[in-house]
Amino acid sequence: METLFFYLVALVAVVSGFLVVRCQSPVNSALALVNTFFCLAVFYVMLYAPFMAAIQVIVYAGAIMVLILFVIMLLNLGTEARKRYTHGVVWSAISSLLVLLLATRFIKLGRVTGAEGEITDFMIKTEGHTELIGKALYTEFLLPFEIASILLLVAIVGAVVLAKKDV
């Protein structure tokens, strides 16, 4: 059952990813991308990461895609997209197929090893995923967390300066 569900969601994710690339209108691409994000959120739930799934839906499908759709509609790009909308299809297809072949070859031949942690499914169920993430974020990863907040501040200031009238 889980296998069937996985293949179904993977199919939807890949097809909507393909639609992101192939749709002529940017609005259709954006909606297909939202669909892909939802499929990835389903994957995160299947991987016992419910907090990440919630963040995926709220931040990516909610905030970032709304921002992108807002800019697409602000710039009114639907009208100018009637002409040729791609370039260099053949070489790009070859190189991205090479990327895909290389990656799948690594996946097939390699073996996943690494430093094992001590987070079990039982811990995620009893303590809660959000609590575990929060504990790790505010103790072990405190410095990167603060740096991320500074990065967001810089991004806000940069966006305001760049989008001003007289640049």
Next chain:
Amino acid sequence: MSVYHYLTVSAILFALGTYGVLTRRNAIVIFMCIELMLNSVNLTFIALSRHLNSLDGQIFVFFVMTVAAAEAAVGLALMIALFRNRETVDVDQINILKW
């Protein structure tokens, strides 16, 4: 489902994103394809962190999402500035820095 299935899906999505970045002419669609690639990498991180019983990969996904949000804000502001000056977001016509 083993971790290899998730890694394969992630590889397919990454290749699709690469294809989109290389072929599309609309800068905003290129931007969305970059988001697709970032998301496929996030799927890799979460699948591997589940496989290794660790939370570090998920913390990393958290930071990737932060950077993606910052990138969205700055990138879209750039596109608005570009459209205001050049009346287009077609990357074939934005070639001042080319020689």
